[in-house]
Amino acid sequence: MTESSLVPPATKLVVTVASTVLLAGCGGGSPAAKGAAQATSAGVGTVTVAPDGVQQVTLQTQDDYVFTPDHFTVAPGKVRLTVVNVAKQATHNFAFTPDAGPARIDAGISLLTPGDRKTIDFDVVTPGDYPFQCSFHVQLGQVGTMTVRG
Numbered sequence: 001m002t003e004s005s006l007v008p009p010a011t012k013l014v015v016t017v018a019s020t021v022l023l024a025g026c027g028g029g030s031p032a033a034k035g036a037a038q039a040t041s042a043g044v045g046t047v048t049v050a051p052d053g054v055q056q057v058t059l060q061t062q063d064d065y066v067f068t069p070d071h072f073t074v075a076p077g078k079v080r081l082t083v084v085n086v087a088k089q090a091t092h093n094f095a096f097t098p099d100a101g102p103a104r105i106d107a108g109i110s111l112l113t114p115g116d117r118k119t120i121d122f123d124v125v126t127p128g129d130y131p132f133q134c135s136f137h138v139q140l141g142q143v144g145t146m147t148v149r150g
Helices: 009-029
Strands: 055-061 071-074 077-085 092-096 108-112 117-124 128-133 143-148
Touching: 055 071, 055 092, 077 092, 077 108, 108 117
Parallel strands: 055 077, 071 143
Antiparallel strands: 077 117, 092 108, 092 128, 128 143
C-alpha cells in the first residue's frame, strides 16, 4: 500500500478544496479591483481656464489605486486642482513628490476618505515634470505627473 492510499478520498477532497480557496485568495499581491475599473466622471482630466484666469483640473481616484488621469499638462501660472475620491473603501491623499520636480510645490491634500472632494490652489512657474503620488499607495503604483509646458 502506498502512503497516498492510506488517506481517505473525502480527506483528499477537503484538502484540495481548501488549498484551492487559499491560493485563490492570495491574488498574487496585485491591487484589489484592478479588473473592475470604476467609471470616470465627465470632465475629469480636462484642463480649463476659469473666468479669473486660474487653470482648473479635476483628478479622480478610486479603489484600484490609480489617479485618473495620471498625467495632465498646464501652462505656467495659477492652478486649481480638485481630487475626487470615488472609492467605496480606499482612503487616499495627494502630494507632489518631494524633491522630484524642477521646483517645490507644497500644496497637497492630506486625507481623502471615500466620497471626499478637495481642492488645492498653487502657482507653477518653472516648466518641467512634477511627479505626484498618494503616499499611502505609492508602492502600489498610485503616482502621476503634472507637466508644466514652457
